Amino acid sequence: MITGWLPLYLRSRRVPLAAPMSLAAVAAVTLLWSTSADGPEVGPGLAALTVVLALAPLIPTLTGDDDSLEGATALPWPPRRVLHLLAAGTFVAALLLVARAAGADFGPAGQIIRNSAGLAGLIGLGVALLGPRLAWAAPIGWAALQAMLAGTGGPGWQQSLFWLIQPAGSVPAALTAAVLLLAGVIGYAVRTSPPTAANEATMSR
Numbered sequence: 001m002i003t004g005w006l007p008l009y010l011r012s013r014r015v016p017l018a019a020p021m022s023l024a025a026v027a028a029v030t031l032l033w034s035t036s037a038d039g040p041e042v043g044p045g046l047a048a049l050t051v052v053l054a055l056a057p058l059i060p061t062l063t064g065d066d067d068s069l070e071g072a073t074a075l076p077w078p079p080r081r082v083l084h085l086l087a088a089g090t091f092v093a094a095l096l097l098v099a100r101a102a103g104a105d106f107g108p109a110g111q112i113i114r115n116s117a118g119l120a121g122l123i124g125l126g127v128a129l130l131g132p133r134l135a136w137a138a139p140i141g142w143a144a145l146q147a148m149l150a151g152t153g154g155p156g157w158q159q160s161l162f163w164l165i166q167p168a169g170s171v172p173a174a175l176t177a178a179v180l181l182l183a184g185v186i187g188y189a190v191r192t193s194p195p196t197a198a199n200e201a202t203m204s205r
Contacts, residue, residue: 009080013061019091021057026050026095027102034103044165045147047096047106051115051164052143054092055123059135061088062127062188078189081124085188089120089181110168118163118177119143121184128187 010016029050033042042050062084093116096106106112119139126135146162152170153159159172166173 013063013084015058015061018057018061022054022092023095025053025057026092026099029053030099030102030104040100040103040105042104042106044107044111044152047112048115048143048164049147050096050106051092051112051119052139054095055088055116055119055139056136058088058091059123059127060132062124062135063132081189082185085120085124085185088123089116092116092120108168111166114168114174114177115164118180121177121181124184124188125180128184128191 029042029046033046034040062081093113096112096116097109099106107115122139122142123135126138130137143164146164151162152166154162156172159166159170160176163170163173163176
């Protein structure tokens with residue numbers, strides 16, 4: 001039953017189209033870095049932006065063409081939403097870890113997992129509150145601000161505010177990512193995104 005349901009679900013959410021786009025985003029950054037940089041270590045700002053770029057194509061997969069159809073069925077949608085969101089973050093983290101073999105080190109595994117999980121949670125919260133068309137704004141804006149202006153270290157509030165570029169051992173950064181992930185998982189699981197207008201649903205097909 002699961003094997004029969006899963007392919008249909010993935011196709012309906014356009015995952016086979018979005019996943020290669022995430023792979024292409026990581027591959028592009030990896031290629032540019034490995035061919036132009038002096039060493040494999042990618043700066044924390046670029047590493048954070050790469051996580052966002054890889055997650056962005058997966059945002060539309062978090063909703064279907066017509067969210068009202070979910071409410072009309074007896075399927076347990078919240079667990080499926082949770083698994084979908086966690087899978088998106090895991091997929092992006094795996095891509096960044098594999099990129100080391102191609103000459104781009106996006107940071108320690110703990111840092112990559114923290115950033116992927118926290119940003120996935122922020123995206124899930126954005127989809128639940130604003131819908132997929134606006135869910136990209138907060139993660140991209142926050143990551144870009146940190147990449148351009150922030151530095152590592154400092155007091156706890158600063159590490160929490162600029163959590164994406166903190167080293168793997170930063171407790172405030174880890175707590176911030178955990179809170180974002182928890183909030184995103186809960187928000188996305190219990191509340192569907194704002195209904196998709198009929199004209200938008202038609203355009204997305």
